[in-house]
Amino acid sequence: MDVQEQVRLRVAxxxxxGGLRPTRQRMALATLLVGDGEHRHVTAESLYALSANGTEKVSLATVYNTLRAFCEAGLMQEVVVDGAKSYFDTRMDDHPHFYWEDTAVLTDAPAEELKIAHLPTAPDGTEIARVDVVIRLRRR
Incomplete structure (x- = not known):
C-alpha cells in the first residue's frame, strides 16, 4: 500500500x-489535520490558509463549520484562549497546553508535570465536563 492510500484510509x-460522511471537503481538511498521524493545534484561519495550497478549495465558513462538526463528533476538542480565540486540537485525552503569547501558538504541555490537588464542587444539578489548563508563556 502506498503512502497516499495509507493517508486516505487513516482519514476515512x-x-x-465520528460517524461523519467522508465528503470531499471533509476529506481534504481531515487530511491536513490527521493525514500524517500527528496531532495538530489549528485555528480556523490557519487551517484555511493550509487548505489554500490543496486541490480541494474550501471557504473559511466551510472550515469553521467543518471544525465544529469534527468537535461535535468527538474527533477534536476546542481550546478557547482569551475568551475569543479558538484553537482546535486533534489530541483528545485530557492534557494541558502552553500558549505562546509572542507567536499566538498553542502547544501541548507535559501532563505528567501538572498536579491538580482539588477541584471545587460543581453546583447542584451539574457535573464537571472538563478542565482546560492553558499556561501562558512569554519570552524574557
Whole structure:
C-alpha cells in the first residue's frame, strides 16, 4: 500500500469514528489535520490558509463549520484562549497546553508535570465536563 492510500484510509477511519460522511471537503481538511498521524493545534484561519495550497478549495465558513462538526463528533476538542480565540486540537485525552503569547501558538504541555490537588464542587444539578489548563508563556 502506498503512502497516499495509507493517508486516505487513516482519514476515512478517523471520520468514520465520528460517524461523519467522508465528503470531499471533509476529506481534504481531515487530511491536513490527521493525514500524517500527528496531532495538530489549528485555528480556523490557519487551517484555511493550509487548505489554500490543496486541490480541494474550501471557504473559511466551510472550515469553521467543518471544525465544529469534527468537535461535535468527538474527533477534536476546542481550546478557547482569551475568551475569543479558538484553537482546535486533534489530541483528545485530557492534557494541558502552553500558549505562546509572542507567536499566538498553542502547544501541548507535559501532563505528567501538572498536579491538580482539588477541584471545587460543581453546583447542584451539574457535573464537571472538563478542565482546560492553558499556561501562558512569554519570552524574557
Amino acid at each position: 477511519d478517523w471520520l468514520a469514528r
